Amino acid sequence: MLDPKVLRNDPEGVAANLARRGFSFDAAAYRRLDERRRSLQQETQELQNERNQRSKAIGAAKQRGEDIEPLKAEVGRIGERLAEAEQGLAAVQEELEEIHLGLPNLLDEQVPEGADESANAELRQWGGIPPFDFKPRDHVELGEFLSGMDFEAAARIAGSRFVTLSGDLARLHRALIQFMLDLHTSEHGYQEVYVPYLVNACSLTGTGQLPKFEEDLFRVEHDPTLYLAPTAEVPVTNLVQGQIIEDAQMPLRFVCHTPCFRSEAGSYGKDTRGMIRQHQFEKVELVQVVRPDESWQALEALTGHAEAVLRRLGLPYRVVSLCGGDIGFSAARTYDLEVWLPAQERYREISSCSNFTDFQARRLQARWRNPETGKPEPVHTLNGSGLAVGRCLVAILENYQDADGRVTVPEALVGYMGGKRTLGD
């Protein structure tokens, strides 16, 4: 949700900013609607005031033992007018609320102009593009060779866009999770949390998935108030929903491993092969709740924490700043980490790190007590994958393969693999 004062005072400026996303906002219509709200509100409040005054007078008259019947009749008539005004006001407010929940966040100045991912700006690369003196296999082939990655079994169990892992691959998958959690808790100052995987509509509205993106979610048929969480961002950020956080508590840094569930409606042709795009995948998520003046600095730090995972694993990657047309609904600025996949000969997203500024905080009513003003004010929230586990597994298989299809275990994971250094021996 945008700052209502900004929206009211400068709807044209808001419209200009949102246009960079390709989002059209009718500032003039908004002004008219807000004017109507204002006059209806004034009228309603005047009538409410009048009713309150007269009702109090009735109370006083009654105590004096006077006849209050004529007074009651008079106030009754005000009540009728009031009910009408209140109804009109409620309708306009509902209309405004709907608009407010549908408006994406304002873009930060530094977000590159552009309509789609081709306009994303590369900020840096790490690890270069490693040479192969053979034609690298993709992770599906490697999974078949190593045995333990089974899409057909998953299809029997659930359907398409699922996978089963077994043996060393299942352990590697778990090793990645453990490694990431340990790194972020022991070296980056995050507190590990465990949260519900089913979330309600209020939480999803708070982080911005609802009301606009319901089709991306799985909803529980048995209890339609619940959805499967599409990312830990939802339950973890909602830890601060409705809270007023003391200055001394900040910044809050949470790390959380969860499964993520996405319907992938509208991506029917995309990434149908392999583990890249699944209905269910694991992620280790980083969430920060910070003072407003520290959020840009926090975004750089958080991105660095996600990058550290790739560096420790020795996986080549690049960092891109998403352009206006590619960035998510709630984000003011987003850095994607893209890992190199030799079989695809391209970089693929493995982490997305965003500063949501006060956008989620307003929806969540997550505030801190600003010591300078003594007042509760919206916090800033951030999150980033640290990292997507399935894609990370894919990247390791593809980058660490040899000509025979064996896979070297990255040094950082050997301890988590019980000392095992090579898969497929």
Place this chain on the structure above:
RNA sequence: GGAGAGGUGGCUGAGCGGUCGAAAGCACCCGACUUGAAAUCGGGUGAGGGCAUGCGCCCUCCGGGGGUUCGAAUCCCUCCCUCUCCGCCA
């Protein structure tokens, strides 16, 4: 699923249908005392919004929604949540 108790300001916790936005305590802020601090004493301190934007005036909010009433934190209905006991169960 059955029975009971309860949901009030940052926290704890009072609250006869009318002067209750709400006692008291804690916490916090200012001041006094003190070399300083603690303790003590005095005063202040909820949130959101509208008008004025100089002091200020007004509205809404006591889990959510609906109802009764001139008037509801207080009465009625309903839903949600928390706690205790019983049943079922990983």
